[in-house]
Amino acid sequence: MQSNLTMKLNLLAIGVHPDDVELGCGGTILSHLQLGHKVGIVDLTQGELGSRGSGPLRLKEAEAAGKILGVQARENLGLADGFFENNKESQLAVIGAIRKYQPDIILCNAPNDRHPDHGRSAKLVADAAFLSGLIRIETLDENGLPQQHWRPKVVYHYIQALFIKPDLVVDVTGYMDQKMESVLAYRSQFYDPNSKEPDTFISSPEFLDMVKARAIEFGTIIGAQYGEGFIANRYIGVKDLFHLM
Secondary structure (H helix, E strand, C coil): CCCCCCCCCCEEEEECCCCHHHHHHHHHHHHHHHCCCCEEEEECCCCCCCCCCCHHHHHHHHHHHHHHHCCCEEEECCCCCCCCCCCHHHHHHHHHHHHHHCCCEEEECCCCCCCHHHHHHHHHHHHHHHHCCCCCCCCECCCCCECCCCCCCEEEEECCCCCCCCCEEEECCCCHHHHHHHHCCCCCCCCCCCCCCCCCCCCCHHHHHHHHHHHHHHHHHCCCCCEEEEEECCCCCCCCHHHCC
16 A cells, blocks of 8 residues: 655755745745645754754744745654765655655755755755655655655755855745745744844844845846745756746
Protein backbone atom coordinates (compact mmCIF):
# COMPACT_ATOMS: atom_id res chain seq x y z
CA MET A 1 0.00 0.00 0.00
CA GLN A 2 1.28 3.46 -0.92
CA SER A 3 1.10 6.52 1.31
CA ASN A 4 -1.90 8.81 1.05
CA LEU A 5 -0.40 11.31 3.51
CA THR A 6 0.22 13.96 0.87
CA MET A 7 -0.87 17.56 0.56
CA LYS A 8 -0.35 18.59 -3.06
CA LEU A 9 1.11 22.09 -3.18
CA ASN A 10 1.96 24.26 -6.14
CA LEU A 11 4.80 26.02 -4.36
CA LEU A 12 7.01 24.91 -1.46
CA ALA A 13 9.32 27.45 0.20
CA ILE A 14 12.18 25.95 2.19
CA GLY A 15 14.44 27.81 4.61
CA VAL A 16 17.21 26.56 6.82
CA HIS A 17 16.17 28.94 9.63
CA PRO A 18 12.71 30.14 10.60
CA ASP A 19 12.45 33.68 9.12
CA ASP A 20 14.58 32.90 6.02
CA VAL A 21 11.49 32.29 3.91
CA GLU A 22 9.67 35.41 5.12
CA LEU A 23 12.69 37.59 4.41
CA GLY A 24 13.64 35.99 1.10
CA CYS A 25 10.33 35.30 -0.60
CA GLY A 26 7.45 36.38 1.64
CA GLY A 27 6.05 38.67 -1.03
CA THR A 28 6.23 35.96 -3.68
CA ILE A 29 4.35 33.59 -1.40
CA LEU A 30 1.63 36.19 -0.87
CA SER A 31 1.30 36.99 -4.55
CA HIS A 32 0.97 33.33 -5.49
CA LEU A 33 -1.58 32.68 -2.77
CA GLN A 34 -3.57 35.57 -4.21
CA LEU A 35 -3.42 33.84 -7.61
CA GLY A 36 -5.04 30.78 -6.05
CA HIS A 37 -1.96 28.59 -5.70
CA LYS A 38 -1.42 26.32 -2.70
CA VAL A 39 1.76 27.19 -0.83
CA GLY A 40 3.61 25.63 2.09
CA ILE A 41 6.78 26.25 4.08
CA VAL A 42 9.36 23.81 5.44
CA ASP A 43 12.02 25.01 7.90
CA LEU A 44 15.02 22.73 8.16
CA THR A 45 16.13 23.78 11.67
CA GLN A 46 14.73 25.70 14.62
CA GLY A 47 17.52 28.28 14.40
CA GLU A 48 18.47 27.20 17.90
CA LEU A 49 22.03 28.55 17.68
CA GLY A 50 20.84 32.12 17.19
CA SER A 51 22.10 34.64 19.76
CA ARG A 52 18.54 35.83 20.47
CA GLY A 53 15.48 33.82 21.41
CA SER A 54 15.44 30.03 21.45
CA GLY A 55 14.42 27.10 19.29
CA PRO A 56 11.00 26.60 20.95
CA LEU A 57 10.29 30.34 20.78
CA ARG A 58 11.18 30.49 17.11
CA LEU A 59 8.81 27.59 16.43
CA LYS A 60 6.00 29.67 17.94
CA GLU A 61 7.08 32.72 15.95
CA ALA A 62 7.17 30.65 12.75
CA GLU A 63 3.63 29.46 13.40
CA ALA A 64 2.48 33.06 13.83
CA ALA A 65 4.31 34.17 10.69
CA GLY A 66 2.75 31.34 8.69
CA LYS A 67 -0.71 32.46 9.77
CA ILE A 68 0.04 36.03 8.69
CA LEU A 69 1.10 34.78 5.27
CA GLY A 70 -1.85 32.39 5.07
CA VAL A 71 0.08 29.32 3.87
CA GLN A 72 -1.66 25.94 3.73
CA ALA A 73 1.10 24.07 5.60
CA ARG A 74 4.24 24.64 7.64
CA GLU A 75 6.55 22.18 9.35
CA ASN A 76 10.03 21.95 10.83
CA LEU A 77 12.36 19.04 10.02
CA GLY A 78 14.47 19.46 13.17
CA LEU A 79 17.90 19.27 11.55
CA ALA A 80 20.83 20.57 13.61
CA ASP A 81 21.29 24.32 13.22
CA GLY A 82 24.87 25.08 12.16
CA PHE A 83 25.91 21.42 12.03
CA PHE A 84 23.60 19.72 9.53
CA GLU A 85 25.39 18.27 6.52
CA ASN A 86 24.41 17.62 2.94
CA ASN A 87 24.51 13.89 3.54
CA LYS A 88 22.20 10.91 3.11
CA GLU A 89 20.38 11.47 6.40
CA SER A 90 19.57 15.12 5.65
CA GLN A 91 18.75 14.42 2.02
CA LEU A 92 16.26 11.73 2.97
CA ALA A 93 14.57 14.10 5.42
CA VAL A 94 14.14 16.73 2.70
CA ILE A 95 13.09 14.12 0.14
CA GLY A 96 10.37 12.98 2.53
CA ALA A 97 9.02 16.52 2.75
CA ILE A 98 9.14 17.01 -1.02
CA ARG A 99 7.28 13.75 -1.60
CA LYS A 100 4.73 14.68 1.05
CA TYR A 101 3.87 18.03 -0.55
CA GLN A 102 4.63 17.24 -4.23
CA PRO A 103 5.40 20.86 -5.18
CA ASP A 104 5.77 21.98 -8.78
CA ILE A 105 8.18 24.73 -7.72
CA ILE A 106 10.61 24.91 -4.79
CA LEU A 107 12.03 28.15 -3.43
CA CYS A 108 15.06 27.82 -1.15
CA ASN A 109 18.09 29.56 0.36
CA ALA A 110 20.67 31.57 -1.55
CA PRO A 111 23.53 29.49 -3.01
CA ASN A 112 26.08 31.90 -1.51
CA ASP A 113 25.49 34.13 1.48
CA ARG A 114 26.87 35.64 4.67
CA HIS A 115 25.61 32.74 6.80
CA PRO A 116 27.30 29.43 5.83
CA ASP A 117 24.10 27.50 6.58
CA HIS A 118 22.37 29.25 3.68
CA GLY A 119 24.65 27.99 0.91
CA ARG A 120 24.85 24.50 2.43
CA SER A 121 21.06 24.38 2.64
CA ALA A 122 20.72 25.56 -0.97
CA LYS A 123 22.81 22.63 -2.22
CA LEU A 124 21.06 20.17 0.11
CA VAL A 125 17.61 21.14 -1.16
CA ALA A 126 18.65 21.21 -4.81
CA ASP A 127 20.21 17.74 -4.49
CA ALA A 128 17.19 16.38 -2.62
CA ALA A 129 14.82 17.79 -5.25
CA PHE A 130 16.60 15.74 -7.91
CA LEU A 131 16.95 12.61 -5.81
CA SER A 132 13.27 12.77 -4.84
CA GLY A 133 12.42 11.81 -8.42
CA LEU A 134 14.40 8.57 -8.32
CA ILE A 135 12.07 5.60 -7.91
CA ARG A 136 14.75 3.42 -6.28
CA ILE A 137 15.15 5.80 -3.34
CA GLU A 138 12.58 4.65 -0.81
CA THR A 139 11.08 6.87 1.90
CA LEU A 140 8.22 6.28 4.31
CA ASP A 141 5.51 8.63 5.55
CA GLU A 142 4.53 9.19 9.19
CA ASN A 143 2.51 5.95 9.15
CA GLY A 144 5.39 3.90 7.75
CA LEU A 145 3.89 3.61 4.26
CA PRO A 146 5.99 4.08 1.09
CA GLN A 147 5.92 7.51 -0.51
CA GLN A 148 5.56 8.10 -4.22
CA HIS A 149 8.63 9.48 -5.98
CA TRP A 150 8.27 13.13 -7.02
CA ARG A 151 10.50 15.69 -8.71
CA PRO A 152 9.54 19.39 -8.84
CA LYS A 153 9.72 21.13 -12.19
CA VAL A 154 12.21 23.73 -10.98
CA VAL A 155 14.15 25.00 -7.96
CA TYR A 156 14.73 28.74 -7.50
CA HIS A 157 16.97 30.33 -4.85
CA TYR A 158 15.85 33.53 -3.16
CA ILE A 159 18.44 36.25 -2.56
CA GLN A 160 19.37 37.01 1.06
CA ALA A 161 21.96 39.27 2.75
CA LEU A 162 24.61 39.30 0.02
CA PHE A 163 23.63 40.91 -3.26
CA ILE A 164 23.42 38.45 -6.14
CA LYS A 165 22.34 39.44 -9.63
CA PRO A 166 18.91 37.80 -10.06
CA ASP A 167 17.95 35.59 -12.98
CA LEU A 168 14.32 36.60 -12.50
CA VAL A 169 12.38 39.08 -10.39
CA VAL A 170 8.83 38.62 -9.11
CA ASP A 171 6.65 41.72 -8.81
CA VAL A 172 5.48 41.82 -5.18
CA THR A 173 3.95 45.28 -5.29
CA GLY A 174 0.98 45.38 -2.93
CA TYR A 175 2.37 42.69 -0.63
CA MET A 176 5.28 44.44 1.07
CA ASP A 177 3.42 45.52 4.21
CA GLN A 178 2.09 42.01 4.86
CA LYS A 179 5.52 40.51 4.14
CA MET A 180 7.12 42.81 6.73
CA GLU A 181 4.37 41.94 9.20
CA SER A 182 5.29 38.27 8.81
CA VAL A 183 8.97 39.11 9.32
CA LEU A 184 8.19 41.03 12.49
CA ALA A 185 6.34 38.01 13.88
CA TYR A 186 9.88 36.92 14.82
CA ARG A 187 9.91 39.43 17.66
CA SER A 188 12.93 37.80 19.31
CA GLN A 189 15.10 38.31 16.23
CA PHE A 190 14.42 41.77 14.85
CA TYR A 191 14.59 45.33 16.08
CA ASP A 192 13.01 45.97 19.45
CA PRO A 193 14.28 49.03 21.37
CA ASN A 194 13.20 47.40 24.66
CA SER A 195 15.02 44.11 24.09
CA LYS A 196 17.79 43.16 26.52
CA GLU A 197 19.17 40.46 24.20
CA PRO A 198 22.51 40.77 22.34
CA ASP A 199 22.73 42.91 19.22
CA THR A 200 23.07 40.88 16.03
CA PHE A 201 23.43 41.46 12.30
CA ILE A 202 19.66 41.30 11.81
CA SER A 203 18.47 43.02 15.01
CA SER A 204 19.22 46.61 13.96
CA PRO A 205 16.61 48.86 12.36
CA GLU A 206 19.01 49.29 9.44
CA PHE A 207 18.64 45.61 8.55
CA LEU A 208 14.89 45.99 8.09
CA ASP A 209 15.53 49.11 6.03
CA MET A 210 17.86 47.04 3.85
CA VAL A 211 15.18 44.39 3.28
CA LYS A 212 12.77 47.03 2.04
CA ALA A 213 15.45 48.83 0.03
CA ARG A 214 16.40 45.56 -1.70
CA ALA A 215 12.75 45.05 -2.65
CA ILE A 216 12.62 48.60 -4.05
CA GLU A 217 15.84 47.98 -6.00
CA PHE A 218 14.58 44.74 -7.55
CA GLY A 219 11.20 46.29 -8.22
CA THR A 220 12.76 49.27 -9.97
CA ILE A 221 14.68 47.13 -12.46
CA ILE A 222 11.42 45.52 -13.66
CA GLY A 223 9.36 48.70 -13.58
CA ALA A 224 7.48 47.83 -10.38
CA GLN A 225 7.39 49.32 -6.89
CA TYR A 226 8.69 46.19 -5.12
CA GLY A 227 10.30 42.95 -6.30
CA GLU A 228 11.97 39.79 -5.02
CA GLY A 229 14.89 38.29 -6.92
CA PHE A 230 15.68 34.64 -7.57
CA ILE A 231 18.54 32.55 -8.95
CA ALA A 232 17.79 29.65 -11.31
CA ASN A 233 19.71 26.39 -11.51
CA ARG A 234 18.99 26.02 -15.22
CA TYR A 235 17.78 27.99 -18.21
CA ILE A 236 14.31 29.50 -17.82
CA GLY A 237 11.79 28.66 -20.53
CA VAL A 238 8.40 30.18 -21.25
CA LYS A 239 5.59 28.95 -23.49
CA ASP A 240 5.25 32.32 -25.19
CA LEU A 241 6.88 35.73 -24.98
CA PHE A 242 3.77 37.26 -23.42
CA HIS A 243 4.61 35.50 -20.16
CA LEU A 244 7.46 38.02 -19.86
CA MET A 245 6.88 41.50 -18.45
